[in-house]
Amino acid sequence: MLKFGSRLFSTNSRSILCSKNAVGGNNLVEGVAVTSDGRTIVAWHPNKPFPYEFSKPIPTSFDDINCGSLIKETALTSAQKAFKDQRPEIARQELMNLTYTTKHRWFPRSRDKRAKDTPMDRPYLATISPDLVSLARSVKEKKVIKRC
Numbered sequence: 001m002l003k004f005g006s007r008l009f010s011t012n013s014r015s016i017l018c019s020k021n022a023v024g025g026n027n028l029v030e031g032v033a034v035t036s037d038g039r040t041i042v043a044w045h046p047n048k049p050f051p052y053e054f055s056k057p058i059p060t061s062f063d064d065i066n067c068g069s070l071i072k073e074t075a076l077t078s079a080q081k082a083f084k085d086q087r088p089e090i091a092r093q094e095l096m097n098l099t100y101t102t103k104h105r106w107f108p109r110s111r112d113k114r115a116k117d118t119p120m121d122r123p124y125l126a127t128i129s130p131d132l133v134s135l136a137r138s139v140k141e142k143k144v145i146k147r148c
Contacts (some may be wrong), residue, residue: 030045031043031044032042092107
């Protein structure tokens, strides 16, 4: 019964796809192929040529671009000015309300500024070779085997 249903679908879909679509326009499907058992349906969608007169040139400089970005420069500078002129407590409160976060997110982290940037005393520990990784894995596997 399933086979009959797939056959019925394949014959109906072929006649529907070769004609116009439901809206009345032309189809995007150029060709349809169905396997002999009716389990696989393949449709071919070739690329349509795009007329040159409808294309636009790629802008070569930033001045040619119509500032259609998500964050426009004017909005960004006005936002920076708005927060710069306020006291830190008020700016923090507005940022909390805008982003739905706690006040702690907007406190400056002075510990990062005060942190001492010490050079690494053993630079060979910064990179781990693949041989050491495989050796560590084999040691772990041996420990697991011994426990069993």
